Amino acid sequence: xxxxxxxxxxxxxxxxxxxxxxCNYSSSVPPYLFWYVQYPNQGxxxxxxxxxxxxxxxxxNGFEAEFKKSETSFHLTKPSxxxxxxxxxxxxxxxxxxxxxxFGAGTTVTVRA
Amino acid sequence: EAGVAQSPRYKIIEKRQSVAFWCNPISGHATLYWYxxxxxxxxxxxxxxxxxxxxxxxxxxxxxxxxxxxxxxDSTLKIQPAKLEDSAVYLxxxxxxxxxxxxxxxxxxxxxxxxxx
Numbered sequence: 593x594x595x596x597x598x599x600x601x602x603x604x605x606x607x608x609x610x611x612x613x614x615c616n617y618s619s620s621v622p623p624y625l626f627w628y629v630q631y632p633n634q635g636x637x638x639x640x641x642x643x644x645x646x647x648x649x650x651x652x653n654g655f656e657a658e659f660k661k662s663e664t665s666f667h668l669t670k671p672s673x674x675x676x677x678x679x680x681x682x683x684x685x686x687x688x689x690x691x692x693x694x695f696g697a698g699t700t701v702t703v704r705a
Numbered sequence: 706e707a708g709v710a711q712s713p714r715y716k717i718i719e720k721r722q723s724v725a726f727w728c729n730p731i732s733g734h735a736t737l738y739w740y741x742x743x744x745x746x747x748x749x750x751x752x753x754x755x756x757x758x759x760x761x762x763x764x765x766x767x768x769x770x771x772x773x774x775x776x777x778x779d780s781t782l783k784i785q786p787a788k789l790e791d792s793a794v795y796l797x798x799x800x801x802x803x804x805x806x807x808x809x810x811x812x813x814x815x816x817x818x819x820x821x822x
Contacts, residue, residue: 601745624808628813633815633818634815634816635709635796635798635813635814635815635816636748636796636798636813637813638810638811638812641808641810643808682747682748684747686808691736691753691800691808691809691811692750692753692761693748693750693811695747695748695749696747697745697746697747698745698746698747
C-alpha cells in the first residue's frame with residue numbers, strides 16, 4: 593500500500609519569497625506522484641505529476657517538483673510567491689495498478705503582502 | 706470542454722435523515738470516483754466506477770452509503786441515515802479510463818459540502 597506524508601499543515605510566506613512544500617511517500621513499487629491545489633470552495637486542480645520520466649517536473653503557475661528516490665521525497669517549490677498562490681496543496685501517490693490516489697493531509701499556504 | 710459538474714453545492718440536514726449527491730463527469734470519461742474530504746484531511750476514495758461497474762468500494766461504509774452509475778455516465782451517491790461524522794465535502798472526479806498505460810489525470814468537480822446537525 594502506498595501513502596504520503598506532508599510535513600507542515602500550514603506554511604506562511606512573504607510575497608516574492610520561495611515557496612517550499614514537503615512531501616514524502618511510501619510505496620512498494622515505483623510510484624506515480626502528484627501535486628494538486630485546492631482554492632476555497634473549489635475542487636482540486638492538478639499542478640503537476642511525476643510518471644517516471646524526468647525527475648524534475650514542471651507544472652502550471654510556475655511550480656515545479658523534484659522526485660528523489662533516495663529520499664522518497666517529492667517536494668514542491670516555486671521561486672517567487674504570489675498572492676494568488678494562497679490555497680491548500682495536496683500531495684498524492686498512486687502505484688498505477690488501479691489508478692487509485694492516496695492523498696496527504698494537505699498544506700495550507702498563506703502569502704503575506 | 707466542460708468540467709465535472711456536481712450538485713447541490715451545499716446541503717444541511719439533521720442526523721438520521723437521508724441525502725443524495727449528483728455528479729456528471731467530463732464527457733467521454735469512463736472512470737468516475739467519489740471522495741470524502743473531512744475538514745483538515747486529504748480526500749479519501751469512497752468508490753471507483755469503470756463505466757457502470759464498481760472497481761473498488763472497499764472504503765465505502767455500505768451500511769449507510771450507496772452509489773450507482775447508471776448507463777455509465779452520471780452518478781449518484783446516497784447516505785441513509787446520515788451521522789454527524791458524515792459532515793464533509795464530497796468530491797466527484799473522472800478520468801479517461803482507457804487503461805492503456807500509466808496513471809491518468811483525475812479531474813475534480815467543485816464538491817458538495819455536507820453539514821449534518
